[in-house]
Amino acid sequence: MSHILVTGGAGFIGSNFVHHVLDNTVHHVTVLDKLTYAANTASLEGLPASRFTLVQGDIADADLVDDLVAGHDAVVHYAAESHNDNSLDDPRPFLESNVIGTYTLLEAARRHGTRFHHISTDEVYGDLALDDPNRFTESTAYNPSSPYSSTKAASDLLVRAWVRSFGVDATISNCSNNYGPYQHVEKFIPRQITNVLTGVRPKLYGAGANVRDWIHADDHSSAVLTILEHGRIGETYLIGADGEMNNREVVEMILGQLGQPTDAYDLVTDRVGHDLRYAIDSTKLRSELSWEPRYTNFAEGLAATIAWYQSNRDWWEPQKDAAEARYAAQGR
Ligand code: NAD
Ligand code: TDX
Secondary structure, three states, rough: OOEEEEOOOOOOOHHHHHHHHHHHHOEEEEEEOOOOOOOOOOHHOOOOOEEEEEOOOOOOOHHHHHHHHHHOEEEEEEOOOOOOOHHOOOOOOHHHHHHHHHHHHHHHHHHOOOOOEEEEEEHHHHHOOOOOOOOOEEEEEEEOOHHHHHHHHHHHHHHHHHHHOOOOOOEEEEOEEEOOOOOOOOOOOHHHHHHOOOOOOEEEOOOOOOOEEOOOOOHHHHHHHHHHHHOOOOOEEEEEOOOOOEHHHHHHHHHOOOOOOOOEEEEOOOOOOOOOOOOOOHHHHHHHHHHOOOOOOHHHHHHHHHHHHHHHHHHHHHHHHHHHHHHHHHOO
């Protein structure tokens, strides 16, 4: 049996991966999480105590990280400051967690010869024109736009350098926009669902024409486990499920599924530097490692996600006022 250290395992995608590993393998999981505003330990309730341990701590704490990495067979690194809007207000925590934190983990993996998988984003590639026939591939040049995406790009480059210079056994995955249960209400889809559930109109940035390539978090987790078990060391794999939609279409679908008029949203001040379109070509992952997404019907996945937010108000209500206060201060 392997012991896997999952950083950021109390966040949206990390907690989904923890459940996925415990449900589908015999591995033991330790979560290392700072428990920032973005974490929710309720996402980890009910896990088997014999196979799961939660450690509260910072991935930039070198002594703690060294101790933990020494006792594990693999590290799967999700921990990050993850929200673009916050990075535009205050970039420093993004540098500390995403860059220094990743560096700290890599040094420990190097010392202990530990398998390392780094979770990253398609945002490192910048954006595409709406009519560009191309999608991002593993060979697309890095061109990040925001403080958030530039720190993720920096962390990817650190991983590549630690593979080449120090022989760390690492892989990288860059995934498109995730949706599903347990996502923080600051993010687009949960913000709009919980707005409608609290009697507030959804807020679209700019004209709502920006395109995101949606993937269910369960599909992201199955892809990461596949890469951890079968990926080639030193390689990058793009993860996506062919889910391109513009933001207006998504808001209209949320409103429609919640029985509201589909034009009952507000257009608000655009995000500065707002990336226009992301689109992933995941051919390498599919052909080399035989991975396929299970959630290929976005409307069905969205309906299940809406149902989850409707029946889990205790999970998200405590975060909602603080998230909306941050948006109000930004005029959004
Ligand atoms: P999230 O904000 O929901 O969770 C991040 C978690 O990391 C939180 O639990 C937080 O407490 C923890 N964390 C932050 N800084 C830490 C530190 N210094 N030490 C220890 N723990 C710390 O984020 P998410 O949406 O689940 O994203 C997880 C990862 O996936 C990130 O690396 C992100 O870049 C990447 N990613 C996200 C998406 C997406 O659509 N959400 C898409 C592609 C990649
Ligand atoms: O209220 C909103 N209105 C709106 O129109 C919010 C919160 C967002 N938007 C737009 C901005 C984006 O075009 O919706 C789109 C999605 O926004 P976010 O949920 O903030 O996601 P994004 O900026 O695309 O980044 C996400 O995907 C890539 C994650 O937050 C990142 O962590 C991941 O790397």
